[in-house]
Amino acid sequence: MSHARQTPQKKATLDNGLTVFIQEEHTAPLASVWCWYKVGSKDEGPGLTGVSHWVEHMNFKGTTNIPRDQVKGIIEQFGGSWNGYTWIDQTTYLETATRDALDRMLFIESERMAHCLYHPDDCESERTVIISELQGGENDPDQLLDQELTATAFKAHPYQHPTIGWISDLQAMTRDDLYGYYRRYYIPNNATLVIVGDVDTDEALRRVEHYFGGIPSGQAPPRVRTVEPEQTGERRLTIRKQGTTAYLKVGYHAPSVVDRRFFPLLVLDAVLSGAKGLNLWSSFRVPPPQRSARLYRALVERGLASTVSGSLMPTQDPFLYVVSATATEGTGLAAVEATLLEEIERVRRDGITEAELTKVKAQLKARLVFESDSVSNIAHQIGFFETVASLDVFSGAPARIASVTIDEVAEAARSVCGDSNRTVGCFEPLPVDARGET
Amino acid sequence: MSGLSRTDGPPERRTLQATDSRLRGLSPGRVVLDNGAVFIVKDTHTTPAVAINLAMRAGSICDPIDAPGATWLLSRTIDRGTAVSSASDIAEDLDRRGISLTITVTRHLFSLVCTCLAEDLEPVFELLGDILMAPSIPEDEIATRKGEVITAIRQDEDNPAVRATETLMALLYPNGHPYGRRTKGSIDGVGSLTRERLARLHADRFAPTELTAVVVGDVEVPRAVETAARVFGGWRAASPQAITLASPAPVTERRRLVIPMMNKAQVDVAYGFATLRRADPAYYAFWLMNHVFGQYALGGRLGDSIRERQGMAYYVSSWQEANVVEGPLVIRAGVSAANVDRALTSIDEEVTRLVREGVTQKELDDSRRFLIGAMPRALETNASIATFLQQAEFFGLGHDYDVQLPDLLRAVTVDEVHDVARRTLDAERSTLVIAGPYEE
Numbered sequence: 082m083s084h085a086r087q088t089p090q091k092k093a094t095l096d097n098g099l100t101v102f103i104q105e106e107h108t109a110p111l112a113s114v115w116c117w118y119k120v121g122s123k124d125e126g127p128g129l130t131g132v133s134h135w136v137e138h139m140n141f142k143g144t145t146n147i148p149r150d151q152v153k154g155i156i157e158q159f160g161g162s163w164n165g166y167t168w169i170d171q172t173t174y175l176e177t178a179t180r181d182a183l184d185r186m187l188f189i190e191s192e193r194m195a196h197c198l199y200h201p202d203d204c205e206s207e208r209t210v211i212i213s214e215l216q217g218g219e220n221d222p223d224q225l226l227d228q229e230l231t232a233t234a235f236k237a238h239p240y241q242h243p244t245i246g247w248i249s250d251l252q253a254m255t256r257d258d259l260y261g262y263y264r265r266y267y268i269p270n271n272a273t274l275v276i277v278g279d280v281d282t283d284e285a286l287r288r289v290e291h292y293f294g295g296i297p298s299g300q301a302p303p304r305v306r307t308v309e310p311e312q313t314g315e316r317r318l319t320i321r322k323q324g325t326t327a328y329l330k331v332g333y334h335a336p337s338v339v340d341r342r343f344f345p346l347l348v349l350d351a352v353l354s355g356a357k358g359l360n361l362w363s364s365f366r367v368p369p370p371q372r373s374a375r376l377y378r379a380l381v382e383r384g385l386a387s388t389v390s391g392s393l394m395p396t397q398d399p400f401l402y403v404v405s406a407t408a409t410e411g412t413g414l415a416a417v418e419a420t421l422l423e424e425i426e427r428v429r430r431d432g433i434t435e436a437e438l439t440k441v442k443a444q445l446k447a448r449l450v451f452e453s454d455s456v457s458n459i460a461h462q463i464g465f466f467e468t469v470a471s472l473d474v475f476s477g478a479p480a481r482i483a484s485v486t487i488d489e490v491a492e493a494a495r496s497v498c499g500d501s502n503r504t505v506g507c508f509e510p511l512p513v514d515a516r517g518e519t
Numbered sequence: 520m521s522g523l524s525r526t527d528g529p530p531e532r533r534t535l536q537a538t539d540s541r542l543r544g545l546s547p548g549r550v551v552l553d554n555g556a557v558f559i560v561k562d563t564h565t566t567p568a569v570a571i572n573l574a575m576r577a578g579s580i581c582d583p584i585d586a587p588g589a590t591w592l593l594s595r596t597i598d599r600g601t602a603v604s605s606a607s608d609i610a611e612d613l614d615r616r617g618i619s620l621t622i623t624v625t626r627h628l629f630s631l632v633c634t635c636l637a638e639d640l641e642p643v644f645e646l647l648g649d650i651l652m653a654p655s656i657p658e659d660e661i662a663t664r665k666g667e668v669i670t671a672i673r674q675d676e677d678n679p680a681v682r683a684t685e686t687l688m689a690l691l692y693p694n695g696h697p698y699g700r701r702t703k704g705s706i707d708g709v710g711s712l713t714r715e716r717l718a719r720l721h722a723d724r725f726a727p728t729e730l731t732a733v734v735v736g737d738v739e740v741p742r743a744v745e746t747a748a749r750v751f752g753g754w755r756a757a758s759p760q761a762i763t764l765a766s767p768a769p770v771t772e773r774r775r776l777v778i779p780m781m782n783k784a785q786v787d788v789a790y791g792f793a794t795l796r797r798a799d800p801a802y803y804a805f806w807l808m809n810h811v812f813g814q815y816a817l818g819g820r821l822g823d824s825i826r827e828r829q830g831m832a833y834y835v836s837s838w839q840e841a842n843v844v845e846g847p848l849v850i851r852a853g854v855s856a857a858n859v860d861r862a863l864t865s866i867d868e869e870v871t872r873l874v875r876e877g878v879t880q881k882e883l884d885d886s887r888r889f890l891i892g893a894m895p896r897a898l899e900t901n902a903s904i905a906t907f908l909q910q911a912e913f914f915g916l917g918h919d920y921d922v923q924l925p926d927l928l929r930a931v932t933v934d935e936v937h938d939v940a941r942r943t944l945d946a947e948r949s950t951l952v953i954a955g956p957y958e959e
Contacts, residue, residue, distance in 0.1 A: 108565040109899050153816040153823075154885055160892020179892055206830030209855075214833035216785035217853045220679055220955075323782030325677040326670060356617060367634075370619045372610030384663050387670035409666040410673055440615045447568075447617025451634050454566050454900045513677075513782060 090463060090472070091282045095290060097298040098270025102463050102472070103285050104277045106456050112278030113177040113456040114186040116193065117464040120266035121170040122244040123305050123398065131246015132254060132262045134167040135211055139259055140174070140267075141165070142203045144192035149200070155189060156182065163189075168361070169240055170397045171468045172266075177457045180279040184288055190274065191292035194267050204256040212252075215245045222324050222508045223405070230330045230506035231401065233318045238309035240400055268299030273467045277460035309334065309399060316504040324510035327408040329417050331425075332504045333497050335402035338395035338470045344481045345489035346402060346497055347393055351441035352433045352490070353424070354391035354404065358448030359478060361394060362461040367451070370444055379424045380406055385417050397469045402497060414507050425498050432491035445482050544922035545898065547908055548740050550747070554754055555728035558747040559908050559918070561735045563901055567637045569736030570901035573647055574909050577724040578627040580697035580762055586716055588704015592661070592668055593717045594622045594629060599660035602653045604646070606660055612646055620647075624702055627843060628913065634902060637737040641746050644734070648750035651725065656717050668709050675703070682778050683789035683954040684849065690774060690950045691793045691847055692767050698844070726756040731912045735901040764844045767793040770948045778954040786859050786955030790866055791849040794943040797841040797914050803927050804935035805841060805943065809848060810886040811878045811936075812869070813837025820873070821850065824865050831858045831865075848943065856957045863951065870946045877937030891925045 090104045122133050143149030156163045161178025174193060176186040218224045228243045235241035245251075274293065276285050312334055336342040350357070355371025369390075371377045380386035386406040393402045404425075408417050453459050466475035547561040579590045598620060599606040613620055616639045621632045631651060635643045675681040685701055692699030703709070732751065734743050770793070795805055813819045818826060818836040825835045835852035854862045898904050898921065911920040 108563075110895050111899060157816055157885065157889040158892070160889055160894065160896060162893070162896065177896060179895060206828070209830040210826060210833050213785065213831070213853060213855060216855060217833055219784035220787075222677070325673040355614070355619075368619050368621070370614045370617055373607075373614040381667070382663065384666050387667040407670060407674070409670045443615055444617035447636055450566055450568050450636065451617075454568065454902075456899070510677075513780075 091286070093286055095269065095294055097294065097296055099293050100273040100467065101286065101289050102273065102275045102467065103280065103282045104459065104463065105280060105282055106277055106459060107279050109456070110180050110279050111177060111456050112180045112183045112186070112276060112280050113175065113460040114183070114190060115173055115175045115275045115460045115464045116190040117171055117173045117273040117275070117468045118266055119170070119271050119468055120172050120302065121168055122242065122246075123169050123239040124266070124302070125239060125242070125246075128250055129254065129258060129262070130242045130250045131211070131244070132258060133172055134244050134246065135207065135251070135254065136259055136263050137165050137167045137172050138207050138211060139199055139204065139263070140193050140197050142200065142207070143198050145196035145198070147189065147192050149198070149203070155185065159185065167244055169244060169400065171465070173464060173468075175457065175460070183276070183280055183285065187288050187292045191296065194269065194272065194293070195296045197263060199256055199260045199263065201256050204259060208251065211245065212248065215248060215251065218245065222320075222322065222326065222510070223328050223407070226320060226328050226330055226506050226508045227403070229318055229320060230332050230403065230504055233316050233506065234312075234332050234334065234401055234504040235309055237307050238398065239305060239307065240309070240398065266302050269293060269296050270298040271302055273464050275460045275464040277463070278456040305398070312502050314501050317506075318504075319507045319509055321509050321511055323513045324508065325513065326410075327412075327414050327510055328508040329406045329408065329414050329421070330403055330506040331418070331421060332401040332403040332506070333502050334399055335393060335497055337397060337399050338474055340399070342489070342493045342496065343395070344478070345485050345493035347445070348438065348441055348482065348485045349428065349433070349490050349494050350391040350393045350402065351444055352437045353428065354389055356441055356444035356448050357391070358445065358452045359395060359475070360452035360458060360462060361465060363452050363458050373440070375424050375428070376404065376421065379420050380417060383420070384409055385412050385420055395466070395469060395474070414509065418505065429494045429498055432487055432494065435487065438485070438487055438490070442482060442485070446479065449479060544919055545904065545908070547918055548744065549918050550744055552727065552748060552752050554752065555758070556730040556732065556751045556754065557912060558744065558751070559731065559733045559912065560738065560740050560743045560747075561904055561908065562738050562740055563735060563904070564737050565901070567737050568634055568901060569637050569640045569734060569738055570634045570905045571632070571644060571647060572733040572902075572905035572909055573631040573651055574731050574733075574913070575629045575651065575725055576627060576729040576913070577629040578625050579700065579702045580626050580764065581720065581724045582697070582700065582704070583716075583720065584695065586712060586720070587700055587708045588668070588702070589712055589716060589720050590629060591624050591703045592664060592709060592712050593656075593720055594624045595664040595668060596656050596660050596717065597654045597721070598622060598631075598650045599664070600655040600657045601649045602655060603649065606657065609646065609650070612642075616643065618643060626698055628909075630909075632902070640734070640738060640743070644746050645750055651730070652754050654721060656714055656721070658714050661712075661714055661717070665709055665712070668703055669706050672703050672706055672709070679778075679780050679783050679785070679787040679954040680851070680853070682780070683787040683952045684851070686776060686778060686952045686954070687789040687791050687849060687950060688847065690776065690952070691791060696767060697764060698767070698842070698846075724759050726758050727751060727754045728758040731909060733905045733908050735905045735908070766844050770950060773947055774950045776952045777957060777959050778952065779956075779958050780954055781956050783955045785853050786856050786953055786957045788852045788854065788859065788862060788951065788953055789849055790863070790949055790951040791847050792943060792945075792949060793845045794839065794848045795841055795845055795939070796843065797846070799841065801935065801939045801942070802841055804931045804939045805839065807883060807886050807890070807928065807931050808873070808878065808936045808940050809837055809839040810890065811882045812873055813850060815882075815886050815889065820869050821866065824869055825852060825862055829861070829865065831862050856955065859953060859957050867946045867949075870944050870949065873940045874944050877933060877940055880933055883931070883933055883936060887928050887931070890928055894921065894924070
């Protein structure tokens with residue numbers, strides 16, 4: 082059967098430097114608008130950790146032309162949803178609504194880029210909201226371990242600190258810190274606007290020019306220069322805290338998305354733990370096909386772990402490839418770690434088979450189809466890749482995955498998954514005391 | 520096509536009529552097989568993929584009284600071998616096609632859900648049918664899956680949000696009511712389940728009359744119907760005895776329970792009521808009431824008060840699940856220990872204000888406009904359409920429910936919302952659970 086053919090994206094750059102992508106998708110009467118900024122937690126210096134994320138929160142608090150009490154409802158009246166997120170390389174905002182909301186969505190994003198208010202009362206109110214978000218994350222031992230593992234694996238690069246920030250910085254940051262950061266990074270020449278949906282490209286571009294054309298460009302923001310030095314030996318950390326379940330994470334410094342080893346490593350991860358695809362926005366919502374994956378068979382099928390997963394994210398600078406396992410009740414972490422590392426060592430020694438390569442390529446091909454099933458997902462991928470690397474990396478991903486060879490996977494396994502490049506994190510639960518028990 | 524009895528005309532014709540779904544609604548094809556199984560199909564052509572959603576009316580309410588958690592454990596083992604395929608065969612077959620099979624258990628439904636490439640529909644549908652009808656439930660798989668379930672129960676015990684919500688449900692639906700039981704069961708209960716018990720549960724509850732199979736995606740409708748008939752048409756099993764659920768007993772006083780979890784950083788609050796049935800004529804007023812109260816924009820009135828104005832919580836909202844019997848309305852918030860009492864006072868105030876004053880015409884219009892306007896988004900993907908069609912089928916809403924829904928919402932008045940608020944909410948008779956680093 083035939084299916085809707087994706088039209089190519091129209092790319093334009095306004096005089097103020099704003100990069101614009103428009104892709105027509107006429108499968109539903111919807112439009113999705115995403116505005117991406119090249120700023121994330123890696124751009125934060127000491128004392129300002131968490132500022133990117135806090136700024137993201139503040140940018141929903143009203144603008145010069147959208148009073149605070151009118152923010153709510155502005156997209157909802159079109160049945161739309163809105164959101165935003167911040168991570169290590171990027172901050173993004175989105176609205177998806179019926180196509181007749183396009184003008185309104187562009188207006189909101191232009192206001193967000195240039196006219197947010199940062200009222201001192203709102204800054205204070207949001208401080209406690211964000212601290213609540215941080216504490217909610219700390220309730221989850223797996224999330225806590227992930228944060229600590231990352232902080233241990235990096236000693237120089239600012240990928241080290243969590244996106245939400247350290248608590249002392251969140252307690253001390255001022256309104257001027259927030260506003261200054263906003264003004265430095267929220268400029269058209271540091272942004273990418275993406276429109277996907279039931280729109281006319283030429284008309285949409287005219288509306289973009291109308292709303293964004295008058296926003297002045299700014300001085301190019303500073304960029305991170307630090308390169309994480311090569312790790313020279315295994316690092317370990319153990320969190321001992323009251324809890325019920327033991328968790329293990331093994332992290333390796335991994336190549337950035339533009340490194341030639343990235344896609345071979347993506348294939349290796351699929352062999353080890355199942356194919357995840359490349360969509361940070363949607364991939365995690367559907368678990369990977371992993372029943373026949375090596376680590377699943379070694380850990381879950383043998384009853385050592387209740388879950389195992391691998392995580393390789395497309396990032397601008399070299400980040401981490403992390404394998405995580407949840408030990409089953411009564412299983413010690415040492416047994417889980419030994420089995421996991423044995424499998425890693427086996428793939429480093431013997432590589433993968435042709436049958437495995439064929440299988441995971443099919444998995445990845447399917448995942449790329451599945452994660453492009455909505456205007457929001459399509460728009461996310463365009464903006465995400467343009468922000469962390471270039472859209473060409475995403476456009477070329479299917480062909481690059483298809484071209485990955487067994488030798489490339491073996492080379493990626495040997496160069497990335499070595500002992501000296503490894504950080505091992507353990508969460509060992511201590512008995513919950515009487516006050517923690519019902 | 521022998522063996523098929525179509526209830527409402529040839530699906531292929533209806534699909535042709537429905538090429539512009541913006542004007543005509545989803546217009547899915549619906550076929551009832553001779554054995555009572557229902558097959559619903561909707562063709563879309565956004566991506567070369569298909570969503571499959573097979574739902575059995577065999578959810579956790581079917582847990583035998585002496586075997587809590589049996590349905591959940593069955594869901595973990597049902598795809599681990601059949602009469603003709605080993606667990607390893609199934610794993611390889613799914614994995615090589617890039618398919619992640621999700622098996623979920625709700626109070627009423629046991630569902631197999633996945634998305635596959637369109638070219639794989641027939642073999643995947645056959646495999647899922649085999650899993651659903653003829654699982655072998657191997658002994659060794661049961662042992663391994665028990666370990667996973669017990670670990671998951673232990674993780675839940677360390678999760679304040681789960682503890683608060685599950686305890687609230689147990690208080691709202693006491694005395695072993697199926698809505699109040701933990702779906703996963705207990706550690707001891709799971710430990711004692713046997714293969715024989717799971718096989719008997721499957722034999723007792725899985726029958727074609729309980730099945731609704733939905734396929735949405737890049738399919739040729741007649742071929743999909745043929746596939747469904749071939750896979751499920753020959754299934755013969757006696758219809759299970761209906762399970763009658765009692766209404767929860769009325770709550771006569773406010774109840775408050777604290778679960779101290781001093782190893783945690785934040786408190787989770789669950790505050791709620793048993794409310795009304797999905798079939799209640801006031802359902803649409805109730806839905807809109809809850810949307811104004813705890814959903815619109817970022818958490819409705821609750822979000823305005825507790826997050827936006829007072830900055831006390833990253834999340835606060837309410838959800839409702841009107842169901843076969845009176846379902847819950849649950850308010851959830853995550854707050855620091857120091858803010859628990861303030862947050863509860865604010866929730867009480869918002870509940871009382873809603874009961875006393877109802878909602879304004881503007882609030883009602885805003886929520887209504889949002890819910891109607893959100894339908895194209897809610898029905899954008901194959902998987903979301905399949906879920907919508909399953910819900911319509913389960914509650915008997917009609918296969919043109921997507922067309923009817925806007926009018927059902929438009930008909931709701933401010934007075935009706937106020938009436939249903941008075942009927943279902945009362946701060947003096949609320950039940951609340953506080954789990955986290957907090958002590959009375």
